[in-house]
Amino acid sequence: MIKQPKESNTSTTPKREQIRELLNQAFNMHRSDPQEGFRIAEQGKVLAEEYGGKGEQAEAYYTLSCCLDTLSDYDRALDYADKALILYREIGDKEGEGKVLNTKGISYQNNATLAEALVSFSAARDIYEELGNAIRLATAWNNIGGIHDSLGNYEPALEAYLKGLQIYEEEGEEEYGAMVQYNIGSIYYHLGREFSDYDKALDYFKRSEKTLERLESEYSLALSLNGVASVYIAREEYDAAREILSRVSEIFEKIGELRLQATILLEIGIIDEKQKKYSSALQRFQQAASTLQSLHVLHDYGTAQYHIGNLYFNQEKYGEAIEALNEGLRALEKTSVVKMEKEIRWVLALAHRELGNLEETVKQMVRHSELMTEQFSGERQDSIARMQVRFDVEHAEREREFFRLRAEYMEELARQRSKELSTTAMHVVAKNTLLQNLRNNLRSLIDQSEGKARLLSKRILTQVEESLRSNDDWQRFEEMYQLVHHDFVRELSEKYSELSGTELKICALMHINLSNKEIAELLCVSGRTVESHRYRIRKKLGLSSETNLAGYLAGL
Template sequence: QSLEDRVRVLWDRSYSAPDSVLQEARQLLQEARAAGSYHAEVNALELQGEAHFYLLDLDSCRHYYQQALGVAQRKEDLEEQAHIHTSLGSIHSEFGERDASLSEFRQALTIWESLQDTVQLCGLEVRIGGALDRFDLDDLSMQHFVHALRHCADCGDSLFYAHALNGIGVLHKKQRNYLKALAVMDSARVIYARQGEAFGQGGVLNNLGVVYKSLGRYEEARRCYEQGLAIFEADGYDRGIMSFAQNLGILENLEGRPDKGLAHCSRALAIANSIPLASTQSEALNEIAKSLLMLDRKAEALDSIDRAIAIAADKQLLEKEQQAWATRSEVLEAMGRPAEALTSLRRHLVLHDSLFTRDKSAEIDRLQTVYETEQREATIAHLEEQARLEQDKRRWLRIGIVAMGISAVVIVLALLQRRRKERQLLRARLELQDTENQRLQEQLDHKRRELTEKALHLAQKNELLRSLEQDIEQLRNSGEGAGVAQLAGKIRFDQQIDQNWDQFTLAFTETRRDFFRQLTDQHPDLTRNELRLAALLSMNLASKEIGSILNISDEGVKKARYRLRKKLGLRTEEGLEPYLAGL
C-alpha cells in the first residue's frame, strides 16, 4: 500500500482499534519523514493524537495534535490548520478548558470564513455549539447552532442540519421547553433515519427518551430507549449501550419494576467498569442500590451505595456523591437505623449547598463570558466603521467592567453568607425536630400499647360473658345449684377486667385522632358496629380477637368484613386492613 492508502485505512480503524493504530501510526510517521511526504507526516501525527483520544490519554492526544499544527503552519496549509484547530478545540473542551477551547474554535472559524468554505462551516458551527452547551453558555450555543442551520441550507448538507437540530433540541430540554425539544429532535431523527445514520439516530433517540421521561410519558420513553439500544447493539458501540442500559434501569425503577431495573443498571455498570468511566459507575451503583432497596435486599443496597459514594468522592464528582448520600439515607432508614440515616441526609445537604455555591459561581462566570463575547463582537463591528475609539468611551468601558467585577464579588459574598446562615438554621431545626419526633414517638408507642391492652380486655370480657352464658344454661338444664358459687367468682373477676367500649373508643381516638372523622366523611352510611369493626381491623387484630370483642363468631367476622369492603367500595386488589391503616 502507498502511504496515502495506509493513512485512509488507519483513519477508518482509529475508533475500533486505537492500540494497533497508535503503533502503526508511529511507523508511518518515520516512513513519511524519510519519504518527505508532508500529507502522510501530518496525518500520522493526527492519527497518534486520535488514538490517544480514544484511549482516554488526553494529554498525549493534545501533544500530537499540536505537533501536527506546527507541521501544517510551516507548510502554510490553511485547511489542515483549520482541521487541527477544530480537533484541539474539541480536546480542550473534553478537559473542561473553556477559554482555550473557544480560542481554537475561533481560529478555525476565521480560516474557513476567509476560505468561504460553507461545508466546513456547517460542521464547525455544530461543534462550537456543542462545546458552548457543555460550558452552559446556552445563548451563544443557540446562536452557533442557528448559524449552522443557515450554512447547511446554503450547501444542502442534511446530515449536519440534523446535528444542529439535535443540538437545539438539547438546549430546549435543558431549559425545560420540552414540547419544543420533542418537535426539533424528532425532525433530526427523521433526517438521520432517511440518511441511514445509525450513530446520530441512536443519540437523538436517547435525548428523546430523556424528554419523554421528564414529561412522565414513560411508555414513549421506553420505546425510544429500546430502539436506540438495538441500534448501538448492532453497531457494537459500548458507550451507547451503557447509556441506554442505565436510562432503561432508571425508567424501570420509576415504574416499580426493580428486578428489571437491576438487570439494566448492572449491564451499564459492567461496561462502565471496563472503560472505566467513574461518573457512570457511581450513577449505576446508586440506581442499583435503589433497585435492591425496592427488592428488600437492604444489606446489598447499602453495600452498593457505599461503593457509589467512594467512587464519586475519589473522582470529586460532587453531584453524583450528593445523590448517593440521599439514597444512603433512604436505605438506612429502611434498615431501622435512623441516626445513621440522619447523618447521611446531613452529608447530602452539605454537598447540595456546595453544588449550589459552585453553580452560582459558574453562572456569574457564564454571564461574564457572555458579556465579554458580546463586547468583543461589538468592538470588532465598531472598528470596521471607525479606526479609533474615543478615549472617554474606553475609560467608561473599563469602569463598567471594574464595576461589574466588584458587583460580582459582592453578590458571591452575599450568597455565601446567606447560605452559611441557612445551613446553621437548618442544623438547629433538624436537631429540634429530631428531639420532638423522638418524644412524640415515645408517646405514640405508649398510647398504642394501652390501646392494644384495652382491646384484649374487651376480648377477654366477652369470652367471660360467653362462658357465663354457657354455665347458666347448663345449670338450668341439670337443675343443680352447686355451680352458683363458682359462677359468682367469675362474675367478681369480670368486675376487675371490665372495660366498656366507650373507654376503648376514647383511647383509640388519642392515637388515631382523625380516623373516625375521615371514615364517616368518606362513607357516611357506615353503622356504629361497622365503625367498630373498622377500628379493630386497622389495629391488625386477629379474627378470633375481633369476634370476641364484637361477640360474634369467626364466620360472623368474615361476613362483617365482606359487608364493610362492599360499603367502602374497595377493588379486589385493594387490601381492607392497609386501606384502614392508611387513614
C-alpha cells in the same frame, strides 16, 4: 529540527508514497485504536522528516495530534497541531491550516479550555469561508455553537447551529444536518425545562429522527430517539418514553455500544420505578450493573447500584438496600464523583435508621453533610470558573473582531497608500518628461535666438535644469514609499551592502513594478543607464540570467 528532504522534488517517490500510506492508515485508526494509530503515525513522521517535504511533515504532525486527542493527551496533541499549523502556513496550504485549527479547537474543548477553543474554531470558520468550502464551514459553525451551548449561552449557540444547518441543507448533507437539528433540539429542551414548553425541542428531535431513520444511520438515530424520549419523560408520558428507549437500547446493542445500552437500561428502569413496576425496574438495574461492571465503568456501575439500593429501600427491603448501596460506594471510592456518593450516603442513613442502627445512621449523615458542603463549594467554584470562561469567550470574540476590523483598516490603508504612491510616481514621471521636453525645446530656441530672447531662454533653461536636478520630488516620493513598504530599502541595503544609492533607488522602483522607461524618466537618466544599473544589481545580488530581477525584488 525539521530535516530538509534528501530526495528529488518528484512528488511520487516511493518513500513519499510510503509516508502517505502510513499516515492514511494511522488517521483511519485514530478513533478506533488511537494507540496503534499513534505508533504508525510515528513511523510516518520519521520518514516524513527524513524524505518528505513540508506537506508530508505537516500531515504527520496533524495525524499525531488527532491520535493524541483521542488518547486525552491534550497538551501533546496541541503541540503537534502547532507544528503542523506552522508548516501548512509556510507552504500556503489553507485547507491544511483550517483542518488543524479545527483539531486544535476540539482539543481545547475536550480540555475545557473553551475560550481558546472558540478562537480556533472561529479562525477555521474564516478560512473555510474564504476558500468557499461549504461543508467544513458548516462544521465550524456547528463547533462554535457547541462552545456556546456548553456555557449555557443559548442565543449565540442557536444562531451558530442554524447557520451550520442552513449550509448543510443547501449542500444536501442530510446526516450532518440531522445532527445539527438534534443539537438545536437539545437547546430548546434546556430552555423548555424552565418554562415547561418542550414543543420546539420535540419538533427538532423528530425532524432529526425522520432523516436519520431514512438514511439508516443507527448511532446518530439512537441519539435523536433518546432526545425524543427525554421530552416524553419531562412530560411524564412514560409509556411512550419506554417504547422509544427500548428501541434505542436495541440499536446500541446491535452496533456494540454496550456502555450506552446500559445507561439506557437505567433510564428505562427509572421509568418502571416511577410507575411502580418494581420487578421490571430491578431487572433493568441489575442488567445494567452487570454490563457496567464487566466494562469497568466504575462511576456508572456505582450509579446502577444506587438505583438498586434505592429501589430496595422503597420496598422496605433495608438489608438488601444497604448491601447494594455499599457496593456502589466501593465502586465510587475509585472515582472523584461527589454527587452520587452523597445520594448513596443519604439513603444508607435512612436504611440504617429503619433498622435501628443509630451509630451508623449518624456516621452516614455526617458524611452526607460533609459531601453537601464539598459539593456546594465545588459548585460555587465551578460557577465562578464558568463565569470566567464566559468572560474569556466574550473577550476573545471581541478581541478577534477588533483584530479583524483593524486588519481590514490596515489593508484598505495600504491599498490607498499604494495607489497614492503609484499616482505620485506617475506625476513625477510626467513632470520630468515635460521638463525634459521643455529643456530640449529651449536648447533649440537658444540656438535660433539672439539678444534678449536668447538671454531669457537661457535663464528659463537654467531653472528647468535646476528643477530636474532637484531632489525634492524624490524625497517626497521616498517618504510615501516608506509608509507603504516600510523598511524595504534599509533591509535590502543591509542584506546587500555593496549596492550603491542609485542602485537602491532603482531596486525600490522595480519593487513597485515601474518599467525601465518610467524609472529613467523618474530619475532623469537614459534607458541605457537603467539597463546598466540592472545588470550590476543582478551581479551584486548573485542572480542567474534565468531569474527575473523584478519578480525577485517583488518577493522580498
